[in-house]
Amino acid sequence: MTQSYLPTITGVVVLVPEARDIVPWAHITILAPFGQQPAPTAGELAELEEFFAGEMPFAYELTQICTFPSGMRYLSPEPVSAFSRLTHGLHQLFPEYPPYEGAFDLVIPHLTIPDDAVVEPLPIQAHARIATLLHLEDGVYTELASFPFGTSAA
Template sequence: MTSGGHSVLVVPVPELEPFVRGRWVHYLPSWLSHDPTFTHAHITALAPYLPRPTAADLARVAGVAAATTPFDYVLREVAELPDGFLHAPPEPVEPFVALTHALWEAFPQCPPYAGEYDVAPHVTLDQRSDLVSARSTRALLGDLLPARCRADRLELHWYEEGNCHVVVDWKLG
């Protein structure tokens, strides 16, 4: 990892990867990952995370992952956050909130969203504009929703222009 990027702990959502990757191609092509294991579609577990995690830090994340039982969830609808981001909230939301709080407890120096937002687990889909709405995004998703998903791993992603990749991943449970 280098100093020009940032790290994020995520739960990958491969069921929505084709759609979300397509949005990255449209909006942020220089941030598109060439790592075949990288999932652009994800639910953030903790961000920002440490810029340079040590082996001990990674072992702490492994402990949280091991203590988290895999769980099923559904993505049914497209909603809008106050900042205009269109997203799919998971149902149930509680296991994601619990995971975020467990990671935050392990890393108190890393409050979720730097303390600027409440914990609201979601998959980011698009950004509202004159041409993009929750309704149009839902229509573009077509049969991808509802998506029946399983949270069974946690990944450490590195985000940097031209260098987005998975650093390490852990199975839950």
């Protein structure tokens, strides 16, 4: 029997197509893990749809390469507050799903990049218009649902 050591996780993310040349599934996590496993409930999906319909699309930049204490490299988005606000809002709505299972006192919005990634030039201009429910299993990403941001603040 072969056992996989790759993670299985579902999370709410903002995909970053502007950075797909660096990372094929480039994304900034809003809340992970998320939902009942193996799939979120219909009620959870409806709440996500309503939450993001009340959010305005926004522009942001990936401004610099940073490194977590673990050695993992990432691109930092600006304004970071826009992503932090989304994470805080979803956690308030779904307190049973703390970001990263509560492993970190401070959640830092980021786009993880490989150690050997060539990232030039910076900044990378990007737009957040849609949140995606993304599932990772055995190294394969699957988009489960998408939630467009609203056109005006609710």
